[in-house]
């Protein structure tokens with residue numbers, strides 16, 4: 001049944017980015033100066049989960065790198081590294097300019113210096129930018145003359161509401177690309193691409209793909225996870241066709257897989273908060289903070305913790321009820 005299992009991994013780089021031609025053109029033209037060795041305009045990509053923001057960013061950077069040998073690219077996911085020190089370290093490491101620096105004990109400024117000293121232009125993708133502990137990290141990156149920022153985020157209005165006046169004016173004129181959820185037709189095309197790359201012909205009919213596309217509700221991450229779980233179910237049951245009832249049976253494991261892919265990205269403190277809530281099932285805020293302080297090696301401030309908790313909730317990893325001192329947290333059973 002399967003000809004290439006990689007086609008069902010979220011990390012699989014699709015040969016073609018479906019239905020994003022206009023966005024690819026817009027972003028490429030903003031960043032085009034980089035291909036000629038000059039700084040490009042900073043840009044944002046906004047849109048709900050699974051609309052292809054990260055894939056679009058990486059795709060366009062790859063196109064530019066084909067045109068310019070000296071363009072360095074680097075990637076940061078703030079869900080994994082959100083403090084200023086972690087962000088600089090992750091960016092310098094990903095650019096390949098800090099391999100000789102020790103993780104512990106090296107100041108953030110040393111990693112920042114390495115980024116500044118890169119010869120030629122640098123394009124930095126900062127993913128899930130709203131999760132950064134402190135937006136002054138963006139300010140410092142903006143001040144690096146050799147670095148162009150490509151920032152990825154769920155919600156434009158909320159991000160700008162959180163920026164101070166200086167950042168609002170810095171980034172107010174940055175190019176903004178807004179992605180919408182995929183329609184059923186568009187999602188079916190994305191899934192068809194994966195099927196073509198990974199399955200023998202005739203294993204899944206187009207109406208079943210449309211059914212998956214419908215269930216995915218415009219989120220390609222969900223659609224691909226459901227396709228993959230359906231393939232796994234069919235293989236386990238020794239079926240030679242993936243039918244709607246196989247898809248139906250795969251729904252729950254697909255949801256679990258999406259959740260797991262998000263949990264894998266969590267940095268140390270976010271993961272600790274998540275695990276405390278998951279293990280407890282539900283608990284009040286006071287107990288949560290006490291357990292966190294007990295277990296964290298280097299606890300982050302309460303305000304930062306509250307920000308992390310809000311982000312975990314935004315991605316449906318946890319749920320909460322109430323406000324202030326009466327707030328309780330729960331692990332959502334879906």
Ligand SMILES: Nc1ncnc2c1ncn2[C@@H]1O[C@H](COP(=O)(O)OP(=O)(O)OP(=O)(O)O)[C@@H](O)[C@H]1O
Pocket residue numbers: 009010011012013014016017018019020047048049050051052053054055056190193220221224
């Ligand atoms: N237009 C597309 N064509 C082909 N594959 C796509 C397309 N859009 C998204 N995908 C695939 O869907 C999955 C999710 O995409 P991606 O991670 O880029 O979404 P996102 O908007 O950044 O999501 P999140 O906000 O949840 O991180 C990836 O496996 C990606 O390859």
